[in-house]
Amino acid sequence: MNIDETIVEKAERYIKGVMTADEQSEFEAKVKSDAAYANAVNEYLQFYTSFEHFVSREKLKGEMDVAHADLIEEKNLIAAPGQTGKVIKLFRKNIRLISVAASVAIISVLGTALVLTKYYGTQIPSGYRALVNDVAQIKKTQRVINNQIKSIASATQKKPAVAGIYSGTSFLVTAKGYLITSLHIVNNANNIEVVNDGYAYNAHVIATNAACDFALLKIEDSSFESPKSIPYNFYSQNAEMGQKVFTLGYPRTDLVYGEGSVSSLTGYQDDTIAYQVSVPLNPGNSGGPLFDERGNIVGVISGKQMQTDAASFAIKSSYIVDALKTVDDKDFEKDFTLSNKKTLSKQPRVQQLKTLKSYIFEVRVIN
Amino acid sequence: MTYSDNEIIEGIRQHDKAVLQVFYKMHFGSIHHFIIQNGGDEQEAKDVYQDAVIVLYEKIKGNNLQLSSSLKTFLYSICRNLWLKQLERKEKFTGKIEEQEEFIHVEEEVRDWDAEKIQYLYMKDAMAKLGEPCKSLITDFYINDLNMQTMTEKFGYTNADNTKNQKYKCMNRLKRYFFELYKK
Numbered sequence: 001m002n003i004d005e006t007i008v009e010k011a012e013r014y015i016k017g018v019m020t021a022d023e024q025s026e027f028e029a030k031v032k033s034d035a036a037y038a039n040a041v042n043e044y045l046q047f048y049t050s051f052e053h054f055v056s057r058e059k060l061k062g063e064m065d066v067a068h069a070d071l072i073e074e075k076n077l078i079a080a081p082g083q084t085g086k087v088i089k090l091f092r093k094n095i096r097l098i099s100v101a102a103s104v105a106i107i108s109v110l111g112t113a114l115v116l117t118k119y120y121g122t123q124i125p126s127g128y129r130a131l132v133n134d135v136a137q138i139k140k141t142q143r144v145i146n147n148q149i150k151s152i153a154s155a156t157q158k159k160p161a162v163a164g165i166y167s168g169t170s171f172l173v174t175a176k177g178y179l180i181t182s183l184h185i186v187n188n189a190n191n192i193e194v195v196n197d198g199y200a201y202n203a204h205v206i207a208t209n210a211a212c213d214f215a216l217l218k219i220e221d222s223s224f225e226s227p228k229s230i231p232y233n234f235y236s237q238n239a240e241m242g243q244k245v246f247t248l249g250y251p252r253t254d255l256v257y258g259e260g261s262v263s264s265l266t267g268y269q270d271d272t273i274a275y276q277v278s279v280p281l282n283p284g285n286s287g288g289p290l291f292d293e294r295g296n297i298v299g300v301i302s303g304k305q306m307q308t309d310a311a312s313f314a315i316k317s318s319y320i321v322d323a324l325k326t327v328d329d330k331d332f333e334k335d336f337t338l339s340n341k342k343t344l345s346k347q348p349r350v351q352q353l354k355t356l357k358s359y360i361f362e363v364r365v366i367n
Numbered sequence: 368m369t370y371s372d373n374e375i376i377e378g379i380r381q382h383d384k385a386v387l388q389v390f391y392k393m394h395f396g397s398i399h400h401f402i403i404q405n406g407g408d409e410q411e412a413k414d415v416y417q418d419a420v421i422v423l424y425e426k427i428k429g430n431n432l433q434l435s436s437s438l439k440t441f442l443y444s445i446c447r448n449l450w451l452k453q454l455e456r457k458e459k460f461t462g463k464i465e466e467q468e469e470f471i472h473v474e475e476e477v478r479d480w481d482a483e484k485i486q487y488l489y490m491k492d493a494m495a496k497l498g499e500p501c502k503s504l505i506t507d508f509y510i511n512d513l514n515m516q517t518m519t520e521k522f523g524y525t526n527a528d529n530t531k532n533q534k535y536k537c538m539n540r541l542k543r544y545f546f547e548l549y550k551k
Contacts, residue, residue: 008535008542047542053483054490055509060424062510063384064417067391074392251464282464 169249169288174335177219181287194361239298249288250362281312295344404465419445444470493544501537
């Protein structure tokens with residue numbers, strides 16, 4: 001054994017506590033006196049910590065794979081086509097022979113690269129790029145095969161919802177069919193549809209402002225009936241911390257009400273453009289209005305900054321008003337007013353919502 | 368056969384394999400449904416679910432599980448969180464989630480997940496790069512818990528000391544491959 005391999009032996013015996021007293025004091029003395037030796041030992045221990053963690057996960061995965069194979073047998077769940085199915089089948093064949101799954105042995109370099117691609121998507125750690133490029137061709141071939149299998153399978157299986165449809169919320173800013181929404185919903189959209197009360201209207205983007213995730217849409221549809229006026233005001237003054245707020249939006253295809261308060265005057269990563277709000281939100285709420293208790297617009301929900309379920313954010317109305325003021329569209333300029341109506345201010349919440357619901361639209365984007 | 372949440376936690380703590388098996392089978396169905404409804408496939412449903420069980424398992428083993436909901440909700444919330452992140456990473460986030468059930472905030476629980484997962488995948492890759500007999504030697508000894516005598520017979524070494532030395536050589540090589548990936 002070379003010196004490094006001796007270190008492996010010593011380090012493992014040390015960790016396991018199987019050294020004799022003499023061996024241990026000799027080892028400890030060498031670590032103390034020889035810096036290079038100590039470094040090598042440390043490096044190994046660092047590796048070994050990761051390795052132990054890996055071993056514990058592999059063991060658990062083995063047990064879970066046994067349960068999973070059972071489950072598939074019991075429930076007759078259909079395994080995914082292609083390589084996946086093969087791995088499971090291969091595994092099930094051997095299930096009686098090996099009590100603990102040695103999945104490490106089954107999965108090749110190719111398999112791991114694929115796992116990484118799947119897990120990290122486009123952001124694969126740099127060390128993996130080259131590896132992934134190498135397998136790109138193989139993946140392509142495999143995808144073709146998988147697609148062929150899928151198209152056969154789809155004849156008997158129900159397809160999940162159509163991919164490529166993004167959705168969010170928008171709300172009228174003028175009676176003539178101008179709507180505010182989040183830029184990230186409609187960015188690069190080929191086809192935008194806004195829906196209210198089951199009626200869908202075509203819309204397109206008039207203006208955008210990337211800094212505050214803002215987009216102005218206009219309904220271009222002869223079937224759209226303009227309301228007389230907009231019942232809410234746009235506040236250029238921002239809400240205060242602790243102020244009660246509520247929102248209406250389309251986290252699903254039905255309008256959903258949510259209430260809470262302004263919990264911070266800065267947004268994600270101390271961004272001063274946004275508030276943090278304690279309103280329970282889902283990604284479909286993006287682009288929806290944030291109202292104060294009297295029904296004035298104090299912000300626009302921005303899902304762009306939502307880190308899954310961590311916290312909810314809304315772009316402050318002052319920035320939205322600024323963005324609206326710079327929109328270069330003659331019809332809009334003529335139509336838009338901050339106004340100072342009191343339509344909603346004294347109404348109880350239930351009444352406010354009854355009025356508001358016809359001004360809030362679901363946005364559907366087909367890319 | 369079902370267990371209460373407390374029985375499951377205790378069972379996992381005691382490393383009762385039967386409890387883990389029952390627990391695993393209890394909740395896969397609803398997670399599977401959630402992933403499929405939200406743009407995932409069979410393999411992704413399995414991967415996300417297993418990752419979530421690992422999170423729970425390691426919390427229990429590390430004695431730092433602070434449960435503010437049922438295990439079912441906890442597991443669902445972890446899966447939901449991991450899956451949304453994965454969709455975001457793949458830039459496939461449709462902006463819309465078909466919710467299955469109530470969920471709780473689990474940011475804190477999964478904070479270190481990505482860093483740990485990368486290390487895990489590096490180790491997996493280093494293992495794959497090892498080649499035989501090292502890969503089997505390490506797998507059999509550390510993961511399958513075979514003893515030296517059985518391994519000596521299986522791999523055809525003349526005695527247990529040779530097997531041990533071979534294993535040390537392999538571990539040294541694995542360490543090198545691991546750090547080659549890790550330090551890049």
